[in-house]
Amino acid sequence: MNDSPAPGAEIAAAHDTAQALRREIARVMVGQDEVIDQVLVALFAAGHVLVEGVPGLGKTLLVRALARTFDGRFARIQFTPDLMPSDITGHALYDMKAQTFKIRRGPVFTHLLLADEINRAPAKTQAALLEVMQEQQVTIEGQALPMDRPFMTLATQNPIEQEGTYPLPEAQLDRFLLKVLIDYPGADEEAELVARVTSGQVGDGLNVSAVSPVVDAETITRLQATCARVQVDRKVLEYAVAIVQKTRNWPGITVGAGPRGGIALVRAARAAALLNGHDFVTPDDIKQMAAPALRHRLVLSPEMEIEGQTADTVLAAVLESVEAPRT
């Protein structure tokens, strides 16, 4: 499966880096440790994240803090119904003086892209962004422009206010590695958060100055390479596939996860293993990443939705029914 397993020292270094990133982000992002972990997993696995949560839970803060930890560039696009594909990717402009077309790059040319409320833009615009995510390049006027590495999109969705939105089609949801649910912090953590934001600060602007860069973009790219070499035993791989297959014939799930779901699950589990500090994937890593990696790839049957079941509760039942690998 793996050509050359990553040496222990490299893994240890990667783990240290991951811990440092986690620590730095946690300085400004209080009470969302699981969200931070999952976003880091997506970063290491070179995937994209769909974040779902009500407004005001620090999604922008998270992205800005993450960008700052590796001194990366950060761009934010607020999706609106009149947003055009060229507003994202860029366009060609005729230069009168030089009498040539000049290409103006869009905001997508960055390291971390926050696509805020992605479901507010029409399908055409969504598709443009999702294409960039998949191809890692933009074609303008027949000219292919590669994206900078690392490139990661964090798209957000609001679970309430569904009016006037364009829900992402299943095929496009599939392109996100993880779907992260962001929820309100606990009472203590929220008090801590309010204290931090209000003390010695003018206005309520986001203050990420507490975050100091720990690595550079180059290191992140190397980390991604290391992550790709984390060892996956055949049995563990089969376990992941068994989970994905079980979602296809589970009562209460109309459409299960496709093969891309299994791929995402193993990729995410690799990064999770790295984050947990070992150089091999265990069934626990698979289990841990099953919900974020698969929850947006399932279509629940109407009965289950009427009963108030969510993809997470159904997935928990699926995991409960799949036997852990035999060795």
Place this chain on the structure above:
Amino acid sequence: MTAEVRPRLNWEAVDLGFAMARRWWPRLALAWTLTALPALVAAALLLPDHPWWALALVWWGKPLYERGPLHVLSRALFGHLPPAGELARALPGLLWRQALGALTVFRPDPARSFNRPVAQLEGGSARDRGARLRTLQRTAHGAATALTLACLAFELILWAGLLALAWLLAPGGVLGLESGSLLDELSATARGWIMVLAAWGAMAAVAPFYVAGGFALYLNRRSRLEGWDLELAFRRLAARVAHLRRPAAVVLAAALVLPLSPVPAQADELHLLPPAEARQIIGEVLADPVFGGTETVPGWYPRKRAGGAEKEPGGEVDLDWLARLLRALAGAGDILGRVAELLMWLGAAVVAGLLVIWILRHLPRGGWGLKSRREGGADAAPRTLAGLDVRPESLPEDPAAAARALWQAGRAREALSLLYRAALAALVARHGLRLPASATEGDCLRAVRAMAGRLGADTADFFAALTRLWQAAAYAHREPAPADMETTCGDWPHHFGGGP
């Protein structure tokens, strides 16, 4: 006479009853309400907190409320619809007669609507009534029972319909989909009373039809059995004739009847006949097919025990016993006894079946006898865990020594597998650890840490270290360090030792 009385099929008769009920509906409903409403109020006052008991009480009194409507029907049939005042005066007398029997022994009677007219309208002693009922019921009992069942079904449907209507029309909320309906905010007792009221309404709606149906069945049965319709026709004729002038009537009757029939003349002669001759003529008349013949009706009658009718052992072929048996069967004992016996056996079979099911369900999973005893307290313990066989039988006596031997033979992975498995088996067997088949190593470790208080912190730590070694060997294909292996094998008996 307000209804045409003639022999009908039973179902047609019930239909006639329903037509009567429709015709005199207000008065019948009033007669029912005059007794049933006070009963409902009394029950409500008596049991304000127990609507269902109150409903049961009201329901139990149903035979009493049906007497008023029957009274109205019996009068209305002859053209006199009793006004409310007269009805109210008649009711007390109607209610008390035979009330105790109606509410106790005869309450479950399925042919109540048919039997009541016999008691209420014909009177007579209890013994005569019994004999008469048996005669009347011979062909009408089934129809009367069916009528009762049909009316019961209608009552239930109406009840459910009224309730659904109440819940649908109550402000706020949609039936079954969201709470917040006005009715949902009521207390359970108040909701119970709404249901009782609906039930009472359903009973009130159905009762006149029920009573009238039974009454019509009764009329029909009498017409068939006794030619009551003919009797009524003669009475009508007599009444009409009485209106006419006497002489004219006699002349007319003579003119009509005399040339047609010799009967009046014969009647004069018969008065003079001696008894012996008369008996002979009676015999001739009875034998005439026009008068009617005998009819064989098979049925169940009490068995007459013939003394000394034992079977003959050996002997020649004798079909007498068969004839006796058939006769005994044909006249076999009262149906009630048979039915009761059958029910008793059925009940016994059901009880025995339930007992067997209960025993099977409460038996230890392992089965019977020795095997289940050997498995002892761990009867429901998992056999496999995370794909590992953790049954005590599958493990060697001394896992640590066996693991050490495997390790020295260069099979470190199997050695660690054995140690990990044996540790889990010990936890399962001795500490009641319960884990599903989907439990991963991490799940096991969490469960063990949760039991650290019972196991001791160092055992939990040892298990954690063992898990790490095992995971590295299984999923990273990494050989454990000899020192680690040495300490693990050495410490294992200390934590999980002695074999399970």
